[in-house]
Amino acid sequence: MSERTPQHRYTAELAGRIERRWQDRWEREDTFASANPAGPWATPQDPRLADGREHRVVMDMFPYPSGAGMHVGHPLGYVATDVHARFLRMTGANVLYAMGFDAFGLPAEHYAVQTGQHPRVTTEEAMSTYRRQMRMIGLSHEPRRTFATIDPDYVRWTQWIFQQIHDAWYDPEADPRPGSGQTAPGRARPIGELVEQFSDGRREVPGGRPWGELSTAEQARVLDGYRLAYVSAAPVNWCPGLGTVLANEEVTADGRSERGDFPVFKRNLSQWMMRITAYADRLTDDLDRLDWPERVRLMQRNWIGRSTGAQVAFPVPTTSGAEASLEVFTTRPDTLFGATFMVVAPEHPLVGQIVPETWPTGTKDAWTGGAPSPLAAVTAYQRQAAAKSDVERQTEGKAKSGVFSGAWATNPVTGAQVPVFVADYVLMGYGTGAIMAVPGQDERDWDFALAYDLPVVRTVQPTPDHPEDQAFTGDGPAINSANDEVSLDGLGVEDAKERIVAWLEQTGRGRATVTYRLRDWLFSRQRYWGEPFPVVWDEDGVAHAVPDDQLPVTLPDVPDYAPRTFEADDADSEPEAPLARATDWVHTTMDLGDGRGPVPVRRETNTMPNWAGSCWYYLRYLDPENAAAPVDPAVEGYWIGPREETVPGAPEGAADPGGVDLYVGGVEHAVLHLLYARFWHKVLFDLGHVSSEEPFRRLINQGMIEAYVYRDARGFPVPAAEVEEHTSSDGGPSTFTWQGQPVTQEYGKMGKSLKNVVTPDEMVEQFGADTFRVYEMSMGPLEQYRPWETRAVVGSQRFLQRLWRNVVDEDTGEVTVTDEALSPDLAKALHRTIDAVGSDYAALRTNTAIARMIELNNLLTKLDAVPRAAVEPLVQMVAPVAPHLAAELWERLGHDDLTYAPFPQADPALLVEDSVTAVVQVRGKVRDRLDVAADISEADLEALALGSEKVQRFLDGAPVRKVIVRAPSLVNIVV
């Protein structure tokens, strides 16, 4: 570095010294501690808890700490929330801003498998890197509220919540909890209340036997049909390549694991499930009460997939001569008259009862699949369907396959005999696993009818331009839709639905119903590095909760952390959990508190999925050291309880659901984490543990910082930082070279293998943390994706340098501000800036706030001497984005720490202009500008405009037809 650089210039080196000094001081003085009204940390005398004082919870989605540390993209959201938290503190709010770690998970486990090192060790190392980086960039998290999901104290409460869920059932008839904004009935209740209903006969026991006559194991099985966390043997997603089962949400559309991209197979396995489907309606409805991005709400609505329609019974004879009822679900009951055949899923239970021994009369050749008998045909088809992986079903596209079951059902409105087919385009997991096929109004049914030579009856009149050879799925008048009792003819789709459903209900043939795409959440994993279930199995095979005083159940040490993995396409393999190998841990004795004393038990060897810890961490921030509850209800109510005002855009009359005031994170969690957390929160609400109905009142998805990737002639990425750009002189595109070799440029993610990673460490080293923060925030709106450009960072550095120079002499280090009064123009500029910056910060428009501050700072730079009265408010305004520099200047200006210094207030008197420039347009084109008084009347302005010489020239004697006046800024003359 040159010796010419002034000694007191705001360089990266000086910035570094300032930043470390203030970071140390803030830590020493616990500057960012917020006040709790109750619980172990109660400080009721804290002035911030006084009536009428604002309180806000601001947080980011906590990170999974990867061994590589952060690149510049990761802290974008963190800086944004930090700026907001710091701004809110200056407005006097009690601000809870904390950060933890989502620390269970697969990467650490993989690393442990490779190295034999315990995953806790690598995880702790990664966390300390993250902590160092977050401190380095000046994030004002409250240190005492931090924790990791792997901390035994946290695991204890995660397990406790699991037990609450396990010990609860959903009563769809129960009134909502008082204080809920719910409009329909339905609430989780303790399982004990269900047992009471069974034993005193208020509720019939499934199976019909009295409750008292059931064995413990039988009772447990009945209760498993109700519990919100239950074990079920059901088709689940088995991924041999990972050696674990997966939730639906973790399987991609083409039937592979989201992580690792291995094939996933449906296997019937006994696994833990969470009854999230019980909450499908509330999870959909309450989206309206949240201030969330519309696209996230849409994704959740689609995922839940509520569709309303009707269930209709089609009589079908069984082979034993009885008459069964084939229930179908349809969203188009209005097309019932056009149902010319039926299709059931290959796994449908009724198939076994309706398939006759020989092909009935009327069987067409195309229907038999060449088989000698229906039984042979159906069995072969079922076998074929079962062997298909989801991948194969996908790659076969939309070509329809199926086979006639040999059974004929009766269409309940037409009385027609309709053939029943078995086909895999109907899914057992959705609706009733059976459909009525209406080729006239459904494209899939049309395809099938075409392939299998089945009749088509149109029951909605297609529009005149609709092709003859296609199903018509639009709206139109019903046709061919009448019998002796009911006629839909002439009705539109909606009216026809209503009339036919009424008739079905009247005659007992069907009823209005709702189905969902959402399935229950598969909650167990065959992994080591996760929360153990707080569950043991007794010798009768009954699951018991581990008594509360024995929580947390901690992971045993095992010699091998790996689940048993298999060939990725070995569909017949079975999951084997790593914990099963810790035999001493698995087999133990335990007093279950049921009077039997210590009995031999076997521990559950599955672990919870990595989503468990992130389902409730925001609650623990509120009261992290509470030993009696996950969170003190008074603390929860204070911080995230429902507010008086509803969120913007909420429907009229909706109640505020409560929740975190601001939650910032990536859109990749739109369905998984955010749906699971909402579900847990609602259970906790129903059971009375929290007063809020939703975890996150307001959500913002921050954009991603992307970067250029440069590849050499062979296509290999070269270090992006060493690439040279050559701008072409004729305005054409730039070319790029690396070590003299031409390279190509593309745009994408930042990643180690792409050799384009930029770390916050490098940026802090080169520019200082405050410059880094200002740059990240000035790149554009928070939600936006944007490219990283290191060479542009200097602009933010220059801003801070100029600000520094406006206060401190670069050569002497002396404070140079004067006590002169502000000129009227400067005062106005200052107060306009204060006004704009304040509202920009409040609305998270940090990019425009920074632009305003740069503007004001540039004005001050031009002055011979900078007045204290102008630069002090500017320093205060800068504090949220450049907190260390601002604190340093504030101190040099003779004050103490400005973390809680009040944000400057704009003087309304200085915001109004005396005179403004009015634009005069002729035919919408600007023809003149007039300086007029700000309070000029419309009539005066009109007269003034019409009198303008320039205007008269453009009017050129043409008659004025109309004059639009928007005093004081605009006049438009229409001729």
Add this chain to the structure above:
RNA sequence: GCCCCCGUAGCCCAAUCGGCAGAGGCAGCCCACUUAAAAUGGGUUCAGUGCGGGUUCGAGUCCCGCCGGGGGCACCA
């Protein structure tokens, strides 16, 4: 195939209610400082808003249809 978001200067981005297209930054160019360069400071060039229609006195903004980019869903009855 269906749905959602985004297209403003060479680049990143501003533009309350529909009212003068430009706040801020990068790059470029010119100048000052310098033996020189970097750094720093000062000045300055640059678009009519992806395309085509429409509504309106007036459209970047509202409506319709395309094009381009990104994302979600995809046999869900």
